[in-house]
Amino acid sequence: MIDIQYSAEVQAAKSAGTAIVALESTIITHGMPYPQNVEVATLVEQDIRQAGATPATIAVLDGCLHVGLEADQLQALGQATGVAKLSRADFAACLATGGTGATTVAATMIAAHLAGIEVFATGGIGGVHKGAEQSFDISADLMELAATPVTVVAAGAKAILDVPKTLEVLETQGVPVIAYGQDSFPAFWSAQSDLTAPLRMDNAMQIARAHKMRQTIGLPGGQLIANPIPKGDEIAADILAPIIAQAQSEADSQGVSGKGVTPFLLQRIFELTEGRSLTANIALVRNNARLATQIARELSTLRT
Numbered sequence: 001m002i003d004i005q006y007s008a009e010v011q012a013a014k015s016a017g018t019a020i021v022a023l024e025s026t027i028i029t030h031g032m033p034y035p036q037n038v039e040v041a042t043l044v045e046q047d048i049r050q051a052g053a054t055p056a057t058i059a060v061l062d063g064c065l066h067v068g069l070e071a072d073q074l075q076a077l078g079q080a081t082g083v084a085k086l087s088r089a090d091f092a093a094c095l096a097t098g099g100t101g102a103t104t105v106a107a108t109m110i111a112a113h114l115a116g117i118e119v120f121a122t123g124g125i126g127g128v129h130k131g132a133e134q135s136f137d138i139s140a141d142l143m144e145l146a147a148t149p150v151t152v153v154a155a156g157a158k159a160i161l162d163v164p165k166t167l168e169v170l171e172t173q174g175v176p177v178i179a180y181g182q183d184s185f186p187a188f189w190s191a192q193s194d195l196t197a198p199l200r201m202d203n204a205m206q207i208a209r210a211h212k213m214r215q216t217i218g219l220p221g222g223q224l225i226a227n228p229i230p231k232g233d234e235i236a237a238d239i240l241a242p243i244i245a246q247a248q249s250e251a252d253s254q255g256v257s258g259k260g261v262t263p264f265l266l267q268r269i270f271e272l273t274e275g276r277s278l279t280a281n282i283a284l285v286r287n288n289a290r291l292a293t294q295i296a297r298e299l300s301t302l303r304t
Helices: 008-016 036-050 071-079 088-096 105-114 140-147 163-172 204-216 237-253 258-272 276-303
Strands: 004-006 020-023 054-061 064-067 084-086 101-103 119-121 151-154 177-180 199-201 223-226
Touching: 004 008, 008 020, 008 054, 020 036, 020 105, 020 276, 036 054, 036 071, 036 276, 054 071, 054 088, 054 105, 064 105, 084 088, 088 101, 088 105, 088 140, 101 105, 105 119, 105 140, 105 151, 119 276, 140 163, 151 276, 163 177, 177 204, 199 204, 204 223, 204 276, 223 276, 237 258, 258 276
Parallel strands: 004 064, 020 054, 020 119, 084 101, 119 151, 151 223, 177 199, 177 223
Antiparallel strands: 054 064, 054 101
């Protein structure tokens, strides 16, 4: 078995059998500059604590998998340069070669499962990129959801993606896509879209029971919980659509491809919205952390 270094707080929660929520670390290393990245990560962790669970921010530091970061480790990661962005393909290689890397959705799911954590809160999942019929650019997040039994709470797929195709791939892979409290599949920075979610659940206990039922009947993979951004924090879809189109056009004209596409688009959208996209992103991550905590607590009651 892989050696996992738990923070003191996460180790105590594991020993007590209390609720834990996994968090990714790419938002720290690739999402925003220091010190805002550490401030936001600390805020999200505190949201989870206040809602009654223990946060477990996941990262690889010098070849060691850390599940839960101490305050000084979080500060150091927030200021580090040249940190790898880890997904399924490069997660093991980073561990084997003593590297330092921040975990994406896919890698965080793998690490959470290794650590026995069943719920993970993020901003938005990756998916099928626009033009994927030529580029074949499809995030490993979708296949991970089909393979790894972790319930992922997100505000839908990132709005820069081809969301209808993303939903089609999730359906093909047998991944439950559950909208929380509404019939519409949320559109990341916007609460509503014109797409109907395949499933709807209105409380955390229903989601927790569905998670356990998949285990009971032997179905692999996890669940995607699509949690709409609070109305007061959203950016209307009709405002975003031309901005996203402009950013995508610029990426195409500059030949941006592969792992460079998402950060390029998010940066341009940040600039074109004069920072509103980042403000909304922080709000939705915090909202997802609170719902994930409710689900983790319900799962804890089902284990007793």
